[in-house]
Amino acid sequence: MTALVDLSRRPGGTFALFAVALLCLVAIAAPLIAPYGPNAIAPANRLMDPSLQHWLGTDHLGRDILSRLIFGARVALGISLSVIAISLTAGVILGIASALSPRAVDLAIVGIFDVVTSFPSIILALALVAVFGPGLGNVVLLVSIVFIPHFGRVARAQTIAIRNSPFIEAEKVLGAQSWRVILHHVTPNIIGPIFVLACMDIPVVITIEAGLSFLGLGVRPPLASWGNLLNDGYTYLDQSPWLATFSGLSLILATLGFALLGEALRDTIDPKLRRTL
Amino acid sequence: MTFNPTRRQVLLGGASIATVVALGGIHPAFAAEDRSKITVRVEKDLSNLDPANRSGPIDLNVLWSVQQGLISFKPGSTEWELDAAEELEQVSDTEIRFKLRAGLAFTDGYGELTAEDVKFSFERFIKPDSEGKPVTYAKDWSALDHVEVTGPLEGRIILKNPAPALYTIALADGSGRILSKKAFEALGEKAIATKLIGSGPYTLKEWTPREQFVLEINPDYKGPIKPHFLKIVGKPIGEQKTSEIAFQSGEIDFTAIDPENGKALAALPDASVTEIPAIDYVWFGPNIEKAPFDDIRVRQALRYAVDIDAILQGAYSGLYPRANALLAPSLLGYWKDAPVYARDLEKAQALLAEAGHADGFKTKLTIEANARYEAIAQIIQANLAEVGIEVEIEALESAAYWALGENDASKDLELSLIKYNGKFDPGFQTQWFTSAQVGQWNWQRWKNADFDALHEKGGITVDPAEREKIYIEAQKLLDESAAFIWITHNFNAFASRKWLKPGVLPNGNNWLYTAFTEATA
Numbered sequence: 001m002t003a004l005v006d007l008s009r010r011p012g013g014t015f016a017l018f019a020v021a022l023l024c025l026v027a028i029a030a031p032l033i034a035p036y037g038p039n040a041i042a043p044a045n046r047l048m049d050p051s052l053q054h055w056l057g058t059d060h061l062g063r064d065i066l067s068r069l070i071f072g073a074r075v076a077l078g079i080s081l082s083v084i085a086i087s088l089t090a091g092v093i094l095g096i097a098s099a100l101s102p103r104a105v106d107l108a109i110v111g112i113f114d115v116v117t118s119f120p121s122i123i124l125a126l127a128l129v130a131v132f133g134p135g136l137g138n139v140v141l142l143v144s145i146v147f148i149p150h151f152g153r154v155a156r157a158q159t160i161a162i163r164n165s166p167f168i169e170a171e172k173v174l175g176a177q178s179w180r181v182i183l184h185h186v187t188p189n190i191i192g193p194i195f196v197l198a199c200m201d202i203p204v205v206i207t208i209e210a211g212l213s214f215l216g217l218g219v220r221p222p223l224a225s226w227g228n229l230l231n232d233g234y235t236y237l238d239q240s241p242w243l244a245t246f247s248g249l250s251l252i253l254a255t256l257g258f259a260l261l262g263e264a265l266r267d268t269i270d271p272k273l274r275r276t277l
Numbered sequence: 278m279t280f281n282p283t284r285r286q287v288l289l290g291g292a293s294i295a296t297v298v299a300l301g302g303i304h305p306a307f308a309a310e311d312r313s314k315i316t317v318r319v320e321k322d323l324s325n326l327d328p329a330n331r332s333g334p335i336d337l338n339v340l341w342s343v344q345q346g347l348i349s350f351k352p353g354s355t356e357w358e359l360d361a362a363e364e365l366e367q368v369s370d371t372e373i374r375f376k377l378r379a380g381l382a383f384t385d386g387y388g389e390l391t392a393e394d395v396k397f398s399f400e401r402f403i404k405p406d407s408e409g410k411p412v413t414y415a416k417d418w419s420a421l422d423h424v425e426v427t428g429p430l431e432g433r434i435i436l437k438n439p440a441p442a443l444y445t446i447a448l449a450d451g452s453g454r455i456l457s458k459k460a461f462e463a464l465g466e467k468a469i470a471t472k473l474i475g476s477g478p479y480t481l482k483e484w485t486p487r488e489q490f491v492l493e494i495n496p497d498y499k500g501p502i503k504p505h506f507l508k509i510v511g512k513p514i515g516e517q518k519t520s521e522i523a524f525q526s527g528e529i530d531f532t533a534i535d536p537e538n539g540k541a542l543a544a545l546p547d548a549s550v551t552e553i554p555a556i557d558y559v560w561f562g563p564n565i566e567k568a569p570f571d572d573i574r575v576r577q578a579l580r581y582a583v584d585i586d587a588i589l590q591g592a593y594s595g596l597y598p599r600a601n602a603l604l605a606p607s608l609l610g611y612w613k614d615a616p617v618y619a620r621d622l623e624k625a626q627a628l629l630a631e632a633g634h635a636d637g638f639k640t641k642l643t644i645e646a647n648a649r650y651e652a653i654a655q656i657i658q659a660n661l662a663e664v665g666i667e668v669e670i671e672a673l674e675s676a677a678y679w680a681l682g683e684n685d686a687s688k689d690l691e692l693s694l695i696k697y698n699g700k701f702d703p704g705f706q707t708q709w710f711t712s713a714q715v716g717q718w719n720w721q722r723w724k725n726a727d728f729d730a731l732h733e734k735g736g737i738t739v740d741p742a743e744r745e746k747i748y749i750e751a752q753k754l755l756d757e758s759a760a761f762i763w764i765t766h767n768f769n770a771f772a773s774r775k776w777l778k779p780g781v782l783p784n785g786n787n788w789l790y791t792a793f794t795e796a797t798a
Binding site: 235 | 518537538541587588590591592594646648651652654655656658659662669670672
């Protein structure tokens with residue numbers, strides 16, 4: 001609770017907490033709060049302006065924009081959290097392994113990280129999805145690959161910083177097994193900055209997924225993704241600006257919320273910054 | 278007296294000229310619109326410039342401007358006029374006599390156009406190619422027996438049987454273009470797919486794949502057609518929306534547009550919009566060789582489950598006419614009493630249950646990736662979900678999609694959404710549904726010997742009333758198969774600069790670049 005109060009006092013913290021909480025709430029309660037089914041088509045009601053019936057209007061197939069945005073939040077959050085979970089886990093394992101392994105193994109892992117990070121994230125994700133095909137599963141898996149080095153590098157650097165610390169040496173002298181040292185002493189001491197990074201990577205993943213879906217390489221219809229919605233909005237922009245506007249705003253709200261939360265979290269966790277306040 | 282301006286006078290004078298020009302007081306010559314050249318948008322890049330193996334209207338439109346035929350279509354009409362031929366006479370039902378104009382020459386030094394070139398060009402269609410396969414448009418000349426050369430510029434086309442459609446399907450169309458025999462022998466069959474040698478009003482000056490092609494006036498052309506523009510640039514822009522933006526920005530002068538945006542574009546100060554009802558055929562249907570679509574009850578269930586009116590409303594803004602059969606209203610053989618299937622979920626569910634699929638099944642719908650087809654696919658997906666059929670949409674990029682017509686690739690299709698371009702003779706439309714087209718363009722893989730026979734009979738019957746009956750019968754067989762769920766015959770709209778009069782033929786897909794002219798006020 002103290003941490004939350006502390007977070008809310010940081011610049012943008014209140015907005016970040018509000019935006020992220022709203023997004024999570026909407027995603028979890030989507031079937032309960034969406035006024036219509038996200039895929040319920042009604043061509044007779046196509047491209048309607050916002051009204052009491054359809055608060056944000058309808059798309060080109062007469063689907064309720066609000067309902068699709070609500071379910072789109074589920075897709076955005078689901079994909080981004082899945083990607084972060086996979087890449088964080090794999091990255092931390094590889095990062096720690098790299099830091100604690102003989103030099104040759106370390107160099108090999110770092111080399112792979114360098115190769116992956118030498119490509120801009122969106123370009124690499126685009127290339128991988130183009131090769132392996134679109135779809136929810138592929139997007140999650142392939143975007144996760146792109147993000148593994150992000151976490152791997154931080155985990156490696158943090159592990160190197162503490163691997164010769166007295167408390168680690170003491171554990172070793174007492175005969176603790178390697179897995180025990182890693183699980184009980186290394187991981188808890190490096191995970192703070194990695195969580196901050198995870199929080200700051202969520203908006204990036206959301207935009208990558210939206211970008212892939214916008215280009216037709218991400219989530220397949222009829223699943224509502226903000227990228228798909230933005231693409232439909234762009235196609236029918238001349239006739240109705242609402243879909244493009246509201247899907248764009250949703251993306252802005254989500255990415256800004258997570259980015260500010262990440263920054264606030266960093267400020268809270270980083271003791272040096274804490275002292276300056 | 279000498280005039281030695283000071284630095285201040287030079288600056289002041291320069292600034293004054295710039296201001297006047299900027300305010301529009303003077304229109305400098307370099308700012309005037311160049312009306313010797315036009316830039317048109319094409320939906321996709323050129324693909325195959327061999328008349329016998331062309332891939333569609335984009336190739337054909339270029340072929341028409343670079344290669345001559347004995348005859349060509351009149352601008353804006355389905356009637357024809359003499360082109361390379363000075364005389365053309367139907368001597369009997371199976372003989373056409375022609376005499377070529379003197380002095381017509383092929384580009385790149387391939388010599389005069391002679392009757393030998395005509396014989397070579399037409400007989401290619403009835404002989405196997407270098408790989409032993411028939412050329413893509415072999416059907417266009419299926420009535421041809423041989424071409425007899427009776428003089429350097431004269432000859433006779435001898436047919437195996439009467440072929441009333443020959444003039445519109447072959448002679449005036451792409452399959453009637455005359456190649457240089459010398460060029461073909463020197464360059465080879467593969468090279469002529471990309472190297473265009475002709476004797477027509479334009480030459481293909483440049484073709485940069487995926488970027489542009491450039492047609493320029495052929496200075497040595499001596500035929501009867503008088504093209505207006507010195508240069509025509511074609512830019513491949515796949516997305517209609519992107520092309521409309523390119524038109525608004527002035528990058529292109531002519532483009533097909535979404536009829537829904539016609540009013541908005543017509544309101545632009547320098548634009549005009551042309552609308553033409555089309556004769557295409559858009560439909561979706563299953564591969565009937567694949568279970569469960571090999572059961573006619575499942576196919577009938579599909580037809581009852583899908584709401585065509587909702588598709589027309591949702592994907593075509595309610596502006597396009599509904600198709601109930603293959604042939605459009607303006608064509609000979611139009612079946613005006615074709616059944617109009619209304620959505621009936623109960624019937625659909627009953628048919629599925631009868632076929633042992635009461636709980637539905639999973640299938641895949643393959644479409645060409647673009648906004649309209651994706652909208653149609655999503656409506657079909659939603660409609661079929663209501664009877665328990667779960668549809669996965671596979672949107673393929675244009676080249677990959679059309680490659681399904683090669684190497685028997687269509688055998689793996691399940692459901693597919695297809696649009697074929699229409700031509701002026703019904704026989705052109707029916708040919709794609711014959712048994713011989715399975716493995717090529719008959720993606721439903723429907724085979725029916727009676728249909729094949731009717732198609733053949735329609736091709737050799739001279740009496741229009743009799744032909745009409747034949748093609749209606751043929752459409753009844755298509756309907757009975759329940760393998761084809763017709764959506765629309767399309768509706769064409771084009772945006773062009775106000776000063777430009779486009780040379781569009783009545784089907785909307787085919788353009789005579791030679792007939793693009795400046796509009797008179």
